[in-house]
Amino acid sequence: MKFLVIGCFHGKLPNKLKNIAKSCDFILSTGDFGGSEKLRTVMFKNFSRDFEDKLGKKSMREYYLEDYNNGKNILKELDKLKKPVYTIDGNWDFTKKTDVKKDYGLNFLSYPKIIKKTKNIKFLKKKIITIEGLKIYPHGGLMLASIFHTDSYFKDKHKLYKKLHVTQRKQLFKQKSKNLDILLTHCPPYCYFDKVNYPGINPMNGKHVGFKPYNEYIKKYSPKLFICGHMHEHQGIAKLGKTIILSHGPAQYGKAAVIDYFNRKFKIKLVK
Template identity: 25%
Template sequence: MLIQAAADFHGKESRYRTFFQGLHVHNPDVAVIAGDIEPDGLFFKFLDKVDIPVLIVHGNMDSISIGKEIERYENAIFLHEKMYTIDGTNFVGAGGSNPSLDEIYSLSGKKRISLKDARIDVFVTHVPPKGVMDRMSLGFHIGSEWVKKMDKEPRLVICGHVHENPGYAAHGTTIVVNCSVGRRGKYSLININKEIEVNMVE
């Protein structure tokens, strides 16, 4: 499965355009947008033309209310507090600024899924896990502690938020991809099969 992912558009039309044009170049199976979209009309025009699933969580600069607007579009899924399965791969999302483990597990009650028992293949969140792809320019790590406390590690975490630290790294058995385009880059291409391969497209 090929995933095209990005985060931190921050309302810049050039970033929207580059991301959505990339979908036509690479033909991914699914697109992921990991928050801080700050969408405008052009973003939704692009979204309206996409013919693959687009999984989206909100960031700290987005209102959670964007979910209602996003879900007006046929192939767009507001993944916050949801599980979505594509070809046997389970995606779970938690948007916002700093999701806690309790909040993540509470999704089971809200959405009738049991995340404690579920196989989570891909976790989409705005904020990286603490200490992994979360280093600011001053050297501080500003990620969340939640991923280190999960009973079952996901195979892949897709995140953004920290503009200074795009890239990918292993954390235990999990690959963490910070797909932020807030400072540089166009998007990330992630091939998830038996192995996970990541290409940060500049």
Template identity: 25%
Template sequence: MRLLVVADLHGQPVAQHHLIELLGRGFEGVVLIGDLSHLGPVGVIEDLLNTVQKSNIPVLSVPGNCDPKNTDQVLEARGVNLHKKCIKLGNLTFIGLGGSNVTPFNTPLEFTEAEITEELEKLVEKAGRNFILVTHAPPFGTPADMLPDGTHIGSKSIRAFIERTQPIANCCGHVHEGRSISHLGSTLVVNPGPLSKGYAAELKVGEKT
């Protein structure tokens, strides 16, 4: 399955223009990794979902820490919500957790590390083996969460979860400067970078993976 993986649009019109172009490239699924808006309004997210769903490509999405608190309800109403859920798309199983670990900025959707661990443990019970983990926040101590000065700001709980469960891949975002492809054990960690700057990723997952 060919998946289009995008993050951090922040409600910018240029990001939607990039997305429209990418949707014409024959992808079989779209994964939206949050920060669809920049602190709202919800109408920005509705417009984005209209754009994506016109393509008739299956979509899954989690909210970012900069999206309004009720974003998961908007996603749920549109049938694309992956936040705190386990969903099968084709032959692939996805589990998702939006928001981020605590930041200095008091953004709308933040979780303590203990809360992140609790939510992920609930989901993995449903997922079984060979799942794709979609989190807005990246795992700590990886290229995906590194600032230009070398500081790591990702989630230690997400890292520990990946190290223990070894999902097929972790699609994450949040840290714009962390655009990268790396590994934690056998898990592929993909931070596509911000679509607001024209960045995206393609994830190919084989039928036997």
């Protein structure tokens, strides 16, 4: 059995990845469908700061609409591949009602609702399931970087971030299994493919922004394979205990991973 691991599209799905998908039995996605370079630039310049009022509703409406439509188009492209696609959400997706940005006169369907109307895509909630014979724990969305509630840059939000971090950890451990084949996430574990490398752009440059509870979960339950994305500057394979950790790389730049599963073992090939 062969499957494609992909994510961080940000509005782009290169033809080479579409061609690779043709030879795969199914696709696992870590989300981040939409993308707006204008919005991304603004957010990095105002990291953890309020900027929407400063830019005004007209500009923000334009940025969010571009972002949303790019993601919607990616979902259409994935559906056209005519392969089963199983996906979680990333940190850049219109997943909840609160993500729809009605304040800017935007009233569109969330991505999970769009996915429901597709023929080949299934949105995965945070619950252990069996897919194509593999026991998988889908755990999507943005996990607050563990450094955020200790780093001086966020000192005015430490209390809030610590509370959120504790809540997210509790949620993760609600689903337990010592026989997991795959823990599928968007964000990386701490110190594994999580070091920021955007000098002069991201104030967290040079720091590790992974989610420590993932490390705890891996050490306790030893899933065979941990799949993540999120960090565009990383792609690779590592190990934590008995668990293989795979960072698939950003699809927008033509990166992904192809996995052959045979005799209960994973053989991983990076697409660079």
